[in-house]
Amino acid sequence: MNQSARLGDPASSTLPFHVAIIMDGSGRWARARGLARAAGHRAGTSAVSRVIQAAPDCGIGTLTLHAFSSNNWGRPGGEVRALFETFEEFLRHQTGAWRASGIRLNVFGRRDRLPERLLAAILAAEAATARGTRLHLRLAIDYSSREALHQAAQALNGPFTAEELSRQLAASAGEPEAPPDVDLLIRTGGELRLSDFMVWECAYAELYFTPRLWPDFTAEDLRAAVREFHARDRRFGRIPESVAV
Ligand code: IPE
Ligand code: IPE
Ligand code: MG
Numbered sequence: 001m002n003q004s005a006r007l008g009d010p011a012s013s014t015l016p017f018h019v020a021i022i023m024d025g026s027g028r029w030a031r032a033r034g035l036a037r038a039a040g041h042r043a044g045t046s047a048v049s050r051v052i053q054a055a056p057d058c059g060i061g062t063l064t065l066h067a068f069s070s071n072n073w074g075r076p077g078g079e080v081r082a083l084f085e086t087f088e089e090f091l092r093h094q095t096g097a098w099r100a101s102g103i104r105l106n107v108f109g110r111r112d113r114l115p116e117r118l119l120a121a122i123l124a125a126e127a128a129t130a131r132g133t134r135l136h137l138r139l140a141i142d143y144s145s146r147e148a149l150h151q152a153a154q155a156l157n158g159p160f161t162a163e164e165l166s167r168q169l170a171a172s173a174g175e176p177e178a179p180p181d182v183d184l185l186i187r188t189g190g191e192l193r194l195s196d197f198m199v200w201e202c203a204y205a206e207l208y209f210t211p212r213l214w215p216d217f218t219a220e221d222l223r224a225a226v227r228e229f230h231a232r233d234r235r236f237g238r239i240p241e242s243v244a245v
Contacts, residue, residue, distance in 0.1 A: 015059045015061070016059055016060060016061025016062070017059060017060060017061065017062075017180075017183040017184065017229075018060070018061065018062040018063075018064065018179060018180045018181065018182050018183050018184075019055070019058075019060045019062070019063055019064070019182070019183065019184045019185075019186065019222075019225075019226070020063075020064035020065075020066070020182045020184070020185045020186070020197070020198060020201075020202065020205070021051065021063075021064070021065050021066065021185075021186045021187070021188070022066045022185070022186070022187040022188070022189075022194075022195065022197055023044060023047070023048070023065055023066060023067065023188060023214040023217075024187060024188050024189030024190075024191060024195075024214060025188050025189025025190065025212070025213030025214045025215075026040035026041050026043065026044040026213065026214045026215055027040050027041075028040070028189065028213055029043060029044075029213040029214065029215045029216065030043070032213075036082075037079055037082075038078075038079065038082035038083075038086070040215060041079075041082060041083055041086050042086050043215035044214045044215045045086060045090045046215065047214055047215055047216070047217045047218075048065060048090070049094070050217070050218060050219050050222075051063065051065075051217065051219065051222050052098075052103065052135070052137060053219065054219035054222050054223065055135055055222070056134055056135050058222060058223060058226045059226070060135065060226075061135065061136060061180075062135075062136045062138065062179055062180060063135060063136070063137050063138070064138040064139075064140065064179065064182065064198070065137070065138070065139050065140065066140045066143070066197050067083075067087060067139050067140055067141050068083060068084075068087070068109075068140070068141045068142055068143070069140075069142075069143060069144060069195060069196060069197070070109070070110065070142055070143060070144035070147060070196075071144070071195070071196065073113075073142075084114065084115050084118045087118055087121075087141065088115075088117055088118045088121045091105075091118075091121040091122060091124075091125045092121050092124075092125075094125075095124065095125040095128050095129065096128075098125070098128075098129050098132065098137070099128050099129050099132065101132075101134060102132045102133055102134030102135065103129055103132045103134060103135045103137050104129050104130060104131070104132030104133070104135070104136050104137065105125050105126055105129045105132075105137045105138075105139065106126060106136070106137070106138050106139070106175050106176065107122045107125075107126065107138075107139045107140075107141050107174070108138060108139070108140055108141075108143060108170070108173035108174055108175045109140050109141045109142040109143030109144075109173055109174070110142040110143070110147075110173075111142070111174055113142055114141065114142060118141075122141075136179075138175075138179060140197070140198075143173065143197070144196050145194075145196045145197055145198050145199045145200065146196055146199070148169050148172055148173050149169065149199070149200060151172045152165055152168040152169045152171075152172045153165070155168055155171075155172060156168050163178075165200070166178040166200070166201075169200065169201075179201060181201055181202075181203070181204060181205070182198060182201050182202045182205040183205060183206065183229070184205060184206050184208060184225065184226070184229045185197075185198075185202050185205040185206070185207050185208065186208045186209075186210065186222075186225050187207075187208070187209050187210070188210055188211075188212050188213060188214045188217050189211070189212075189213055189214060190209070190210075190211040191209075192209055204234070204236060206229050206232050206234065208225045208228060208229065210225070
């Protein structure tokens, strides 16, 4: 995919494409079973593995998963700690398999507030998978789209192009390069909002909301979302000459 494609440029909608997922509903999944919310977050890691495994065959080249928003710091300390422990354990457990199957991991968001053990697991996973070319897996941890935009604008400090802003956004969030525009944004858990997630990168994304709670999300659910994406007419504001008469 052309990394410098303009936002809304039809060229950016060719395969392989970029799918982003707001993985929501794990707390409700646990509550429905009489479990602690942390158990829902742990169960959610199985859904993460399922979508990562299914993604390449769906034509997905970049898969971005929202794991922890900066506003999630507003949750009870015990839940935040459980989330970070879950992330750390998951990363350590998956790194070898990702490396073997050509998956490259990059985590984006603030790193200065993360526990040292989690940060070490992130750095180790990123280094071990750096040569992967089959799927670019991006994980948002302590991420706020508004904060990223604000920081990038401050860093650019003067006139800048859209491409420069995209690159600076990635750099400010600790990423080596700007991701392609998001083609399809999926949100599980039934809420109909973006919750401060990648608002610049999703400017022309197709939005797909499902009531399915994240731990229940399957490879078939991903395929259904991708099928619907391909059935949509992405016009990018244009109409062809043939229908303009
Ligand atoms: C999403 O699930 C995971 C995070 C926000 C970390 P939630 O924890 O928000 O689950 P619900 O929305 O309360 O069910
Ligand atoms: C969004 O879910 C963040 C993640 C899925 C990581 P939230 O549950 O935090 O969002 P709100 O509170 O419904 O907006
Ligand atoms: Mg939620």
